Amino acid sequence: MLKYDVIVVGAGPSGCMAAKYAAKAGASTLIVEKxxxxxxxxxxxxxxxxxxxxxxxxxxxxxxxxxxLKGAIVRSHSYELRIEVPSPDKSAFAIKRDIFDRALAEDALKEGVDVLLNSKVKKIKREEGEAKLTLSADTAAGKEELKATVVIGADGVRSKVANMAGLNVTKHFLNCVQVEGEYKSADAFAEIFIGRDIAPGFFAWAIPLGAEKIARLGLCIDKRCSPHPSPLRFLKRFLAEHPDIAKRYKGSRAGFTAGAIPIPTDTGLKRRMPGQSTVRIQEGCGILLVGDAAAQVKPITGGGVYYGLKCGKIAGGIAAEASLSNDMGVLRDYETQWRNEIGKEIAFGLKVHRLRCILNDRDFDTICRVLSQEEMLQRIAKHGDMDYQAHVFRDFLKNPSLMKLAAGNVIRYLYAKRRLGN
Ligand SMILES: Cc1cc2nc3c(=O)[nH]c(=O)nc-3n(C[C@H](O)[C@H](O)[C@H](O)COP(=O)(O)OP(=O)(O)OC[C@H]3O[C@@H](n4cnc5c(N)ncnc54)[C@H](O)[C@@H]3O)c2cc1C
Structure with a gap:
């Protein structure tokens, strides 16, 4: 039976980074990827x-x-907000995720991490009196049992590890669908489309991929505020009927890909309910969650790669320290450290998401119109940040028109807060 200090379930960006940092800190580390x-x-x-x-x-x-990318164009029904990247340090890139993930895995391998592909973790248990967790996996060679002192669940949205550990960091999901196809894009600008009939509870996007005139077009919806639960239905309509898209989209090269993005239940250190944690300590062993499995995503944009990498580093280091010192109490630091890094951002992002779920198309028009004013564009250039959005969003609320819009929606917001349940 294979035994490791740390086993990471899932070889996405969060898992690869967590494994790399666990190995760097001296722990024998294995990634198990289905x-x-x-x-x-x-x-x-x-x-x-x-x-x-x-x-x-x-x-x-x-x-x-x-x-x-040179910037983003946000389109509501009647307005267009054009935001240019103000300086090279605020650049954004469209990347090839498959190559990115593989490069991260190679870096982990270089650090001494073992990788087991084609292996789906089905069960995690602790045998009576044993200070190790046993993972049962279905591998290409049949059933395999693996042992580890610390298991890191980096198995993405709808994490099995979270489920098996009884850790419930998310109850709700954004449902997403995307297609890659021929599209005459707006130079090198990402396009964002907001509207209740386009993508209720979120937005649609077109990300230009460069010279080939190919773009990724997709959207997410929040079913809780959508008249229809299927994002595909919205995307088909968006591609066929949206006045800005229909004339520029020339069909896809491949099919649709569907996915989900977790909406965190809570982020505060103090207010968390039992089970809403990313750490489970058992006698002599423990489990951590990272990345989408821990709902470490930006609720405003759904982006999870950056937070996953950041939290992966913390998780890997702490898992190694706990397993090498045989002190599982150290694992608690993980919760504190990652929430200190991004907890407030996620908490603020959740408020913006809730507000987005109740605003109507006239409100979205007002927001785009107000933000297009020169003074607001300057504030966006100064404070706008793809990874840390709370600052600039708070700044928006100093504008009298936006303050009035927010104030006018307070009752509906409070009602939505109860109804959405996060
Ligand atoms: C449509 C869509 C668009 C997105 N766009 C962006 C974007 O533009 N920018 C951005 O930052 N984020 C984006 N995200 C979010 C981003 O993709 C995730 O946040 C990110 O992939 C999380 O990384 P992860 O390593 O935590 O999980 P994942 O990348 O999901 O990796 C999890 C891994 O675990 C494996 N696994 C699962 N279960 C098991 C098991 N039982 N046993 C073994 N292995 C298992 C899976 O095969 C997978 O390889 C988008 C998400 C969606 C759905």
């Missing part, structure tokens, strides 16, 4: 910041970049 190939299937628009690329610590990023 897929036959790392990075497949891609369920991502691949839009990340320059900061996220740096956080990946990859040396040669050129082969994984589709396009460097």
């Amino acid at each position: 897929g036959a190939e790392i990075g497949e299937p891609v369920q991502c628009a691949g839009l990340i910041s320059k900061r996220a690329l740096e956080e990946s610590e990859l040396k040669d990023v050129k082969p994984l970049i589709n396009n460097e």
